[in-house]
Amino acid sequence: MFLDWVKKCREYGIHCPIIPGVMPIQAYASFKRNIVGVSVPQWILDGIEPIKNDDQAIRSFGVEVGIKMTLELLEGGVCGIHYYTFNLERSTRLILEGTGLINKTDYIKKNMPWRSSFSEKRKEESVRPIFWANRAKSYISRTDNWDEFPNGRWGDSRSPAYGDLDRYGVYLKYKADEAIQNWGSPESLDDICQLFVKYCNGEVLTLPWSDQALAPESGTIKNRLVELNSLGYLTINSQPSVNGAKSDDKVFGWGPKGGYVYQKAYLEFFVSPETLDKLKQRVSKLPMITYHAINKKGDLQTNTHGGKPNAVTWGVFPGREVVQPTIVELASFEAWKDEAFALWEQWSRCYLQGSQPRELLGEMANTWYLVNVVNNDYHSAEGIYEIFEEDVVAARERAAAAAVAAETEAVKVSEQLSVQVQDLGLQQTHLVADAVVAAEAVKA
16 A cells, blocks of 8 residues: 555655655554554454454564565665654564564664763763653753753752743643543543553553653563552652663663663652652651652652762773763752643643543642652662552452452352242242142042
């Protein structure tokens, strides 16, 4: 279909480069959502339907489809192909390997934990706050007027001049109708929690605070994130602890060859004021945990002292000083806060004024807190989750009690049905006996 369309364009005298885009199939739910109003070859529909409940089989099938499409496009003489990875580059790499376009040992390696800008003036940039990890374009835009970019150290943390939101603007990835299609119409906190859970599970590819799917490194703690979001901790950014992964590690690696990378466990989430009070009490007993919490009005609560940056990612490489490219820093967090809460407002405006979704999202924006938590003991993979353990245990106990209650109710219903069946059996026996007596009376 694409090649026929290109041919018609050429016939009409259009000779500019026309580059096709290929989006590898990653999940059944996102595939069905993306093909609304699109003509899809029947062989793809027939191939995906029997395996719709097997995520791994879906991705493998997506690679097969991508290889077939790539070969056909190259045979058709296209000048290039654009692949939509959505931060899930593995499928694209497998497609390129399957078509012979790259060797299996070749892959693009990050020189930093975050994606570097191609701008000439940012070529020496080597430090960024972690808060914009899922909205890199926003960070680049809001810092575009800087004369110099941090290189080696963050510098004066007291006055980072981020672009004014009123001038820059805050925008969602989608228009209103697309946002509703992707994120639904939440009418309760549970609806919102389930949306965040779907994002963690890959059933939803974006959120207002995340322009792409869950990062591969966060995928290693997916089960923890699902658990937290189910409990009302709405996570928008995270990274697991890493203690000396090789710099060429496919998930955690970055920087020059032969190095080792490290990172502290980090979580960023929205939470209700009542839950924040409980968290603060728990954190007070854990000296290696630091946090910042702030609401829309700017009410800041923290257990840190001063505004010094806290490096949460660093690398050690041959012949170089220690590199610390990702930090948590108070002034930057306050700047990010304005954007984070403005996104709640943008999301709420997708719904009619006075509607339940709009009222709910507005209420959460006005009352909830944005929180970042760092476990400064990077040797501990699970230490950051200790502050949530009480909630997790309580939830598991409630689930177990509910399961027992459901089983008890099922047994009770089964016993009632059994009694009813026995009663029906007795009634039938009496009816048969009465019928025999009646028959004998007729004979007499």
